[in-house]
Amino acid sequence: CEANPSSREQIMILGAGHNRIGQGIQFDYCCVHAALALRDDGYETIMVNCNPETVSTDYDTSDRLYFEPLTLEDVLEIVELEQPKGVIVQYGGQTPLKLARALEANGVPVIGTSPDSIDLAEDRERFQQLVEKLGLKQPPNRIARNDQEALLLAREIGYPLVVRPSYVLGGRAMEIVYGESDLARYVRDAVKVSNDSPVLLDRFLDNAVEVDVDIIADKDGNVLIGGVMEHIEEAGVHSGDSSCSLPPYSLSAQTQAELRRQVVELAKALNVVGLMNTQFAIQAGDNGEDIVYLLEVNPRASRTVPFVSKATGMALAKIAARCMAGKTLAEQGATKEIVPDYYSVKEAIFPFAKFQGVDPILGPEMRSTGEVMGVGRSFSAAFARAQEAGGIKAPPLGKAFVSVRDPDKQRVLPVAQALLERGYTLVATRGTGAWLQQHGMDCEIVNKVVEGRPHIVDSIKNGEIVYIVNTTEGRAAINDSFSIRREALQHRVTYSTTIAGAKALVQSLEFRGTGPVWSLQELHKELNA
The missing domain is CATH 3.40.50.1380 (Methylglyoxal synthase-like domain)
Structure with a gap:
């Protein structure tokens, strides 16, 4: 190491590693904003990342930069040398999140949402118990640990199904199956099903509207809604590939209020400190009323944070970083959700033209490699701008x-x-x-x-x-x-x-x-x- 240990209070931020579909520079945006906010507050910031193509690895973004792989061994070596006050794992997507439990077990001070709460949101069975306790609805779902069990459980839930391996980002190897022959092919060819790598089976909600909600919570349990985004493509298209609108363009005020209520309950139950992203699907009931289904909760920065921040003018990543370092939302003057009177639409960009033979149909596996944003006084005007920006x-x-x-x-x-x-x-x-x-x-x-x-x-x-x-x-x-x-x-x-x-x-x-x-x-x- 070229630098001697510092006497100033330090906070370490773990980056996202190399860019790939599902984990791109949206997470780098969060890491950079966290470094800038914490530096303004007087902390010495340490960035750990291994991607030369990012802003977080620029020499002037953080006070100290470690260009190292995001492995447990490497991170522990840096922690031992620097002795930071805290380590942020929420901003690098799934890569640092997977290290949270092991870092805590080795005595590393993980700040923000606790590794146990992260695991609670990621572990299907533990999370299901929490959802039932809160009285929220989820699509019928099961976990299969072998091929035969998958086929039996599928009959119990009913087709169509969304099937995927556990603990993946970007919907990798995720598929919608419409019958037993499709499922048999999936468990035979697409994934190896075992106790260590179970397959998750969820009832697919046809013609449902998907919604993303980003929030920030502080150490006192106060929750700030960052933004509610309505997807334009139906549920079943990966959230990273779907266009979305902020504020929602077709949801009733009553449904939006229910989404906000559920998100606040979840954030408090999970003891979130920092950012949390929640995904819902809304389906029309028999009497025409909206039924809200909870799809998943991610107690970390999501890929929508840069879009929400630009749409509302609220720097979510900076506010959340300060919350993780111990400040409350009230101390930062961030207590009220901003709902713009204009519309912002995010449109995904796809690389299909560059890959001969690839089918451009959208599904639950993420395929976009970028995104653009359009703004207008009406939803249609904003959508038109986003389409033009996306070529x-x-x-x-x-x-x-x-x-x-x-x-x-x-x-x-x-x-x-x-x-x-x-x-x-x-x-x-x-x-x-x-x-x-x-x-x-x-x-x-x-x-x-x-x-x-x-x-x-x-x-x-x-x-x-x-x-x-x-x-x-x-x-x-x-x-x-x-x-x-x-x-x-x-x-x-x-x-x-x-x-x-x-x-x-x-x-x-x-x-x-x-x-x-x-x-x-x-x-x-x-x-x-």
Whole structure:
């Protein structure tokens, strides 16, 4: 080590390590903001990270930088040398979080949420007990420790199911299965199921709206809601891949109040100090009322923190870092949630164009490698800005191709009607086309690829199609329609693989290329006025 131990109080921040899908520079943003806030408060900051491509490893971000692997052995060596007052594990995603228990066992002062509370949120069985105690709802779920058990439990829960290995970030190896043959293939080919690596089975909530809520809690149990974000794509698309809106654009005030109540209860029950992210799914009940299901709780910084901070002007990572160091929310003047009177939309960026042969359909496994943000006075205006920022072009007038799975046929009607009203011509496969014609819409019928030429892929290659709405379910249907999505990508045809995404895109068309431009500083000044 080039530096001698310091006499000043030190706080160590563990970074996220190398960038990969599911764990990118959103976490580095949090680490940098924590270092800046703690330095302003008079602490000497120590950054431990091993990624040269980050701001946290710049020489002037922290007082001391250790360019070391994020392993238990390396971190313990640094702690022994520096003797910090505390170590922050919440800001580097799953990598440092996995070290929390072992660090505590070795006498390292982990500050913020305790390693036991982190484990309580991560351990499926312990967490289920807490959820039941609080009287909250979860989708029916089980844990399988061998192949046979997985098939038996699946029958008990019912299909469709979301299946995944435990303790993963970014939804790796996660899949939606629609029947027993799909599940048998998954446990045979995708993962090795054992006592040490069980598979988690959750009932998949079809046509549900997913919501993310970020909060900060201090040592006295006070909770500040950072932001409530409504996903645009339905539950089942990974939260890192879904566009989202802050504030929510379609949730009732009553449902939002219930989400806030549940989040505060969870934060207090888990004794959170610092950041916590909670994911919910909201499904319409038989009487039309919203039923709130708790999907998961992450007692750490989430990838939405930079977006929420920019949308609201509230530096969540800085406030939470000071809470972990012992300050209360009241001492920082951060006691009131900021709900902007404008909309901010986050849009994910995908690398599909660079990878030949990859299917661009979205699902529970995260695939995006970046994100952009759009701001507007209405949701549709903000969505239009986000689409433009992400390089997603507005489809010019022409033929719009529609092919959807049976459960989406009722929901695609308003989208198809809106396309007709805007001057598009509808083209559809036989099943979808017959449905649209039954409901009084003119529609040209085109062959699927398996039905012989000329088929829909020929139409895309010939430049006849300007926009595609394509939803599928089940492995066979997804494979059958792969060539449609792939050719759309190759020929730069705008496409939507969810009904909600299609609806938002069509509604936003009138706002493309229009309206004034605001700086974030102007908007934040407005909020503080």
